[in-house]
Amino acid sequence: MHPRPESDLVRSLRAALPLDAVLAHPDERRVYDCDGQTLHRSAADVVVLPRTAEEVIATMTVASAAGAPVVPRGAGTGLSGGTLAPRGGVMIVTSRMDRILSLDPRARRAVVQPGVINARLSDAARRHGLRYAPDPSSQTACTIGGNVAENSGGPHTLRLGTTTNHVTGLAVVTSDASMIRLGECAATPTEHDDALMGLVTGSEGLFGVVTEIVVRLVPAPEAVRTFLASYASVPAAGRAVSAVLASGTLPAAMELMDQACVRAVEDFAHAGFPSNAAAVVLIELEGATEEVNADEPVMLRALRGQSPIDVRAATSDEERGRMWKGRKQAAGALGRICRGFYTHDGCVPPSRLAEALEGIGEVAARNGVRVATLAHAGDGNIHPLFLFDTLDDNELRRGAKAGREVLELCLALGGSLTGEHGVGGEKRDLLPLQYDAPTISLFRRIRAAFDPAERMNPEKVFPAAAPGGGFAGTKPARGWL
């Protein structure tokens, strides 16, 4: 089964871990050579599937002794190439650490292993009238550990905040195989723990492997109302979003989809999105019934001010569910209308959304690529998806160039490089566009405090020392994008 004698690293891992926890054959490792961003791939030398924190520590001990790089991975739904292993080494996959260790409805807390699927936690909380607020579009598959690494958001984080606002305790195994317990994971929490948890949340696997997470659960809202407004132009939809925010109401979620997305998703989700509209805005109000009653007319006035084709409310939970299914699976559904696509992620101030959306159209036209756009519009977080019909290098290059131009546009409008997908391997060389040299140098020193040898998730986030880094050391995609 094994074509070559196994390396010392693999033999040591086999000695330290259960038989089925170590995957070393090239045909086994290859299924872990990319995440949801498939432009580039690179496989680790060995993939480890631990079940417990002790097995993570054992793995880190072996990797540390061997000086091997370590790449953490959850469900592999990430979109910035954050789980590629360009320097090989050990990949730690948390999919088997999938237990909800405890759920206390009175304290509104859950303690979970990192491999617990986001939606499963919400399902478990729902039985107690609670929910876990961050709800990324991949929530049916992505893991809480991955959410911590990326500080994931989601439509409903507009009102309730991203992952970092919901994590109250963390256990992290650092590259020297020691475990740090923070906040509600610690025996005696200190005042510094919140700051440290804030650092670790969103650190994209650079500081260690998270092995236990305490999260805050929030009560399910008393009233929920969902609306769909359709517009004849994308900028009009963007202006409507800005108008709602300016009106003083803060919806729980405000999502925008353009016509290409709507058409792809209708076929799959039958959400009732009008396919003649240039863009639709999905808005959800939630909270106390009184508050929602008061907000609704204000919000509707703002939407109607931009001459919508139609505004309608979901009349049943079922219809609401279909609308959300349509939104959440829109990206995946694009596979129905093109051979491949490249998902981008950037942020602009919500007041400048219309300009950004117009700009995306211009960038696509200038580069000769098709684009479909999704946005967590209330946050100003835009996801242009560049579609490909063929997979030739020329088209890929044009798509990559368009992506970069969109991010430059976001920065020019006062926004940021990434809203929620992270920097990963994909945008590391663009980091200096947003941060000056002293700031990046400070970031490096913080990283060194956790991981002086820089063995954790190498070649991510920080720009390559030599120009032309980016995905250096990775190979191009095999078949699909």
Next chain:
Amino acid sequence: MTHAPPPTDRRSALDACVHCGLCLPACPTYGVSGSELDSPRGRIDLVRGLLDGSLSDPTVAAAHLDRCLGCRACETACPSGVRYGDILEAGRAHLLPSHPPGRLTSAVLATFASPTATLWAMRGAAIARGVGLTRIASALPGAIGAAARVAPRSDWTPWSWTVGPFLPAVAPRRGAVALLPGCVMDQAFPRVHAASAALLQAAGFDVHVPRGPICCGALHAHIGDTEAAATCATRLGDAFPPAVDALIVDAAGCGSHLKQACGPWEACPGRVADVLEWLDRHGLRAEPRSIAAAFGVAPPAPVRVVYADPCHLVHGQGIRDAPRRLLSLIPGVELVPLRDADRCCGSAGVYNIAQPDLAAELLHRKVECLHEASPDVVATANPGCHLQIAAGLHSAHNATPQSVKPIPVRHVVELLAMSILARNGA
């Protein structure tokens, strides 16, 4: 000849996957192993590697493709419309020459491919059970034990011989259908066929019953044996009476396969219907009555029924609501929700013989969900699921008879027929 698409289509079937990973939690084997090698996304990558020659050792891919149930829950979950079933069969067909299935699996499949062999194998099984051999074999470890534990009770004479070839409508006539006798079903589930035929007759359809046993070839196609599947399709095509509105199938696995089969079957896919789909569409045309007495329930207490979705009905044919709607027509029936109702029980054709350990784990999980719901009867719509779930419930009851009550399993048509024909007992 079967529904494995031509190579160009296969390529585009692979390309439809955008690697988003939303299929992962839907996959029962990924749920057990937690390894992406046992997931749809991982298996698609392995098939890609097989077809483009980039794997270093096909044995690895073969092991993980073998562990796939073929339940196609990933197709329901997939937003991109990836036809995973086609990709799987393409991968298995590619591997078949170098990695033939195990001896027991091959023997079972060879048996079903031949009507005479099926007839005598089922008769042999009837004798084996009669003299207690099945009971002894059930205690054996491995594949033989697994096969014996789910082996159906079977009749000497196929059902189709006893009633065929024609059963007239007993209500104002609305059309004519043929009922597929199948292979195992014809001797092991005469009650299900009889119920299907009676319901169809009562709904105003003449029912043609071709002489069985006739295998549809689904099991052969699933392991990649396209040649045997094609032989089955031809034989079925010859036996199919031409002047009927539809070929009615009361086994979800067979229906799912036949709806996609082409070749000599070109005219058929649009005319194949599951019996529940057909009855839901055309109406029962009879007044259902309570079935409480048959399950020892004293009204006004409801008969608590759970419906366990057969994968090849819900994922393979997209039929989720029809069986539930039909069951709700029965007065006094309370349809109790079942956690993970559309998750595979581990039966999956010959999977429980080929992969006894994984199948046992999946069955264990299914039985756990069923006990949670605690119904008076479990309804399903496919012989494999029927036998597997019954075996799981039976052994759970046997292990602790005081605390775990026995729960019967019935095909949905059996409950409906019981209700409409006001027959008690089953």
